[in-house]
Amino acid sequence: MLCATSWSGAAPPLEVSAASSAETYARVIVDEVELRSGPGLAHRLVARAARGDTFLVIGRETSGYWLEVALPDGRHAFVLGDAVERIALDRDAPEAAGRPGVFAPPALEGSWGGFTLQGGILGGDALAEVRPAWFLAPEIAIEPYVGVALQRDGRRVLYGGALAVNFAPDWSVAPYFSLGAGGILEQPRDDVVRDQLKSFHVRAGGGLLVSLRWRMLVRLEATNLVRFAEDSYDNEQSYTAGLGTYF
Numbered sequence: 001m002l003c004a005t006s007w008s009g010a011a012p013p014l015e016v017s018a019a020s021s022a023e024t025y026a027r028v029i030v031d032e033v034e035l036r037s038g039p040g041l042a043h044r045l046v047a048r049a050a051r052g053d054t055f056l057v058i059g060r061e062t063s064g065y066w067l068e069v070a071l072p073d074g075r076h077a078f079v080l081g082d083a084v085e086r087i088a089l090d091r092d093a094p095e096a097a098g099r100p101g102v103f104a105p106p107a108l109e110g111s112w113g114g115f116t117l118q119g120g121i122l123g124g125d126a127l128a129e130v131r132p133a134w135f136l137a138p139e140i141a142i143e144p145y146v147g148v149a150l151q152r153d154g155r156r157v158l159y160g161g162a163l164a165v166n167f168a169p170d171w172s173v174a175p176y177f178s179l180g181a182g183g184i185l186e187q188p189r190d191d192v193v194r195d196q197l198k199s200f201h202v203r204a205g206g207g208l209l210v211s212l213r214w215r216m217l218v219r220l221e222a223t224n225l226v227r228f229a230e231d232s233y234d235n236e237q238s239y240t241a242g243l244g245t246y247f
Contacts, residue, residue, distance in 0.1 A: 024057040025068050025086040033084070035077035039066035041170045046077040055079070057086065065172065080098035095231055111135055111246040116219050118242030123225075125149040125156070127238060143178065154188040158201070166209065177206040184227060200228045205238075215246040 028049050036043040049055070055069035058076060065081040114133040121127055129147030136142065140163070147158040160182015168174040179202075186197040205223030212218065223238045 025054050025088055026057050026069055026079060026186045027085045028052060028079075028083060029085050030083045033079055035069070035071070035079050039068075041076070046075065047071060054087075061177065075166070081109045111215075114141070114217075114244055114246045116217070116222070116242050116244030118240040119217060120238060120240030122149045122156075122158075122238040123145075123236035125151050127240060128207075129158070129240060129242075131242075131244075134166070134195060139166050140164070141166070143180070145180070145182070157185040157187065159183055160201070160203075161184075162203070172211050174211070175206065176208045176209055178221070178223070179204050197229075202226050202228075203238075217244045217246070218242070219244055 021113055021240055028051050033049050034045055035047045035049060037046050038044075048148070055071065057067050057069055066078045067081050067086075068076055068078050102221065114135070116131045116133070118129045118131060119127065127147055127149045129145055131143050131145040135145045141165050142161065144161045145159065148156065149156040159198055160180050162178045162180025164176055164178045166176045167176055169244045181202045184199045184201050186199075188196070192193055203223050203225040205220035205221060207219065210218040210220070219240075219242050221238075221240050223240075225236045225238060227236065237240040
């Protein structure tokens, strides 16, 4: 079992060697953040820190936006750079000019859900879709969805659920795969004499999650949808993009 220590309030003075640079500190700006043994969500949990806790910055893992910090007990750990602000005591130091960038690893660790609004096309028709998400793990999410595709003589309402697999949950631009199924309700306009039609569909596809700071993301997706009617089936492709958030 992993044991973690939680700090609340300001951290006590840090004991560092004279050879360490005492010019840059990281102050936690979220309610709680996990400190890990390496720069990535797959590394062992070392401790937890609360808003306002401050740690000496030892180094930065630039490829993953992680900062290496010194803990009050002398251990070293890594903290996600998006969860802290850096304070440079010497403003002429190179680190003082550093600011968190626009992109950041997705805030999947510690999040239980998410939400995206997407727009695009489905088989040549304009499509708008709402897609909440429930995370079983940083790599796996269950995503119910509801979408409306506008047609010349009516509209199609898509609804169902999908399983999404995030291949790189700690990358700022991460690929994912999605597999889902559900129903389609075709509703004609009031001036069109035609009954409502119901059919079944399956969809498979994937795309990219482009994660920004402040728990925001841009989602780009391409999907193949197979619609099954009573005695036939057909294929359509959808291409969407949208904005979302984690919570």
